[in-house]
Amino acid sequence: MIWKMxxxxxxxxxxxxVEWMTDLEAAKAKAAAxxxxxxxxxxxSDWCGACIRLHKISLDTPEFEAYAKDRLVCVExxxxxxxxxxxxxxxxxxxxxxxxFRISSFPMVLVLTPQGVVAGGFGxxxxxxxxxxxxxKALAAARVxxxxxxxxxxxxxxxxxxxxxxxxPAVMSCAATLEEQIAxxxxxxxxxxxxxxxxxxxxxxxxxxxxxxxxxxxxxQAVLALVAxxxxxxxxxxxxxxxxxxxxxxxxxxxxxxxMEQVRAAILKDLDALDPKYADPAQVQQMRQALDRLVTGxx
Numbered sequence: 001m002i003w004k005m006x007x008x009x010x011x012x013x014x015x016x017x018v019e020w021m022t023d024l025e026a027a028k029a030k031a032a033a034x035x036x037x038x039x040x041x042x043x044x045s046d047w048c049g050a051c052i053r054l055h056k057i058s059l060d061t062p063e064f065e066a067y068a069k070d071r072l073v074c075v076e077x078x079x080x081x082x083x084x085x086x087x088x089x090x091x092x093x094x095x096x097x098x099x100x101f102r103i104s105s106f107p108m109v110l111v112l113t114p115q116g117v118v119a120g121g122f123g124x125x126x127x128x129x130x131x132x133x134x135x136x137k138a139l140a141a142a143r144v145x146x147x148x149x150x151x152x153x154x155x156x157x158x159x160x161x162x163x164x165x166x167x168x169p170a171v172m173s174c175a176a177t178l179e180e181q182i183a184x185x186x187x188x189x190x191x192x193x194x195x196x197x198x199x200x201x202x203x204x205x206x207x208x209x210x211x212x213x214x215x216x217x218x219x220x221q222a223v224l225a226l227v228a229x230x231x232x233x234x235x236x237x238x239x240x241x242x243x244x245x246x247x248x249x250x251x252x253x254x255x256x257x258x259x260m261e262q263v264r265a266a267i268l269k270d271l272d273a274l275d276p277k278y279a280d281p282a283q284v285q286q287m288r289q290a291l292d293r294l295v296t297g298x299x
Contacts, residue, residue, distance in 0.1 A: 018064075018065045018068045018069065018072075018074050019074070020041075020074050020075070020076045021073065021074065021075045021076070022075065022076060022077075022090060022094075023075075024038070024040070024075055024077075024097065024116075027073045027074075027075045028073075028112070028114050028115070028116055029114075030073045031072075031073040031114040032114035032115075034073070036070075036071055036072055036073050036114075037071065037072055037073070037111050037112060037113060037114070037119065037138070037139055037142045038072070038073050038074075038075060038111070038112040038113075038114065038116075039068070039072045039073070039074045039075065039109065039110070039111055039112075039121075039135070040075050040077055040097070040101070040108075040109065040110040040111075040112065040121075041059060041074065041075065041076050041077060041107070041109055042077045042079070042097075042098065042101075042103050042106055042107060042108040042109070042110070043055075043076065043077065043078050043079070043106060043107050044078070044079050044080060044081070044106050044107075045078045045080050045085075046080045046081060046082050046085060047080070047081045048106045048107060050106065050107055050124060050125050051106050051107040053125055054107045054109075054124075054125050054126065057125070057127050057128065058126055058127055058128045058130075058131045059109075059131070061128055063128050064128055064131060064132075067132055067135075071135070071139060072111075072135070077094045077097050077098070078094060079091070079094050079095060079098060079106075101118070101174045101176075102173050102174055102176065103174065104173065105123060105124075105170065107123070107124065107125070108121070108122075108123045108170065108171075108174070109121045109122055109123075109126075109131070109134075110171065110174055111135055111138035111139065111142065112142075113142045113145050113146050114146075115146070116177070117142075117145050117175075117177045117178055117181075118167075118171065118174050118175040118176075118177065118178055119138045119139070119141040119142035119145050119163065120134060120135070120137050120138025120139075120141050120142075120163075120166075120167060120168065120171060121134060121135075121138055121167075121168060121171045121174075122134040122168040122170065122171065123168060123169075123170025123171065124170065134168060137166065141163040141166065144159050144160070144162075144163055145160070145163060145178070156185060157182060157185040157186055157191070160178065160181055160182050160185065161182055161191055161193075163178065164178055164179070164182060164193075176197075179193050179196065179197055180197065183197055198235065199235040199237050199238060202234075202235050202238055203235075203237075203238045203241055206226075206230055206238065206241060206242060206245070207241070207245075209226055210223050210226055210227075210245045210249075213225075213226050214249070219252075220249040220250070220252040220253050221249075221253070223245060223246075223248075223249035224246065224249050224250070226245075227242060227245060227246045227249065230242055236275055236277075236278050237278045239274055239275070239278055239279075240274060240278065240279055240280065240283055240284070243267065243270050243271065243274070243287070244283075244287065246267070246270070247263070247267045247287060247290070247291070250263045250266070250267070251263055251294055254294070257295075260294050260295050261295060263291070263294065264291045264292075264294060264295050267287070267291055268288070268291065271284055271287060271288070
């Protein structure tokens, strides 16, 4: 009877069930061999409500499984919070992929060429219809990205820029390789992509150096010296990032109420002087609230 039940259960499993892999390099090789694209699902399976809902309404449905069968090699990049849910080496690899693709929010679904170039995807919840729409668009872009050399030079850059412009807004920050390809084809930087990449590199460098300075012997004072150095060569889009670092370093040295008031006044003055074009209103509001808490002691 047990064997009969097992055989019956096997017959009930859909023939189109998707295999969710966990090894990106193996998935890329499989996609290349089978003429498919790679779908990466960045998820927090035990804490991210939106991720759980995305699977319920889209990624775990029979309709998606049937759709993915001949198109996609699927990879789950899970970053759970519960200890022991994943082997330590798998968790570390998944965290590396989060950093590599600059994932800043979950859920995030990316579609890659077999060579690992981001061709599309989406962020946040999407029902099955929206999921298929975004993936269809990414698959069309992947075909362009896999054979850009077949186009004349001018058309090649235009085609890549069109792919980039068509990305879901949440996915643009994940497409570093595509940005680099566009910049390489545009020596005059008419697209502004090289300039954008330089700004991103400066921001990453600034955060890394500020963290190192804070941990060194100079502490917050060394961080403020670094801020003064960067103020002379700063890309305007990094002004808010620099100001946040400055605020934190100054706050670490404020012990008396009058010191805290001085920090608040100085940073508020800098906030008011920011170019609105580069000052995200939500981040500015968060900084103002942080300054208020500094003075009131969190009351």
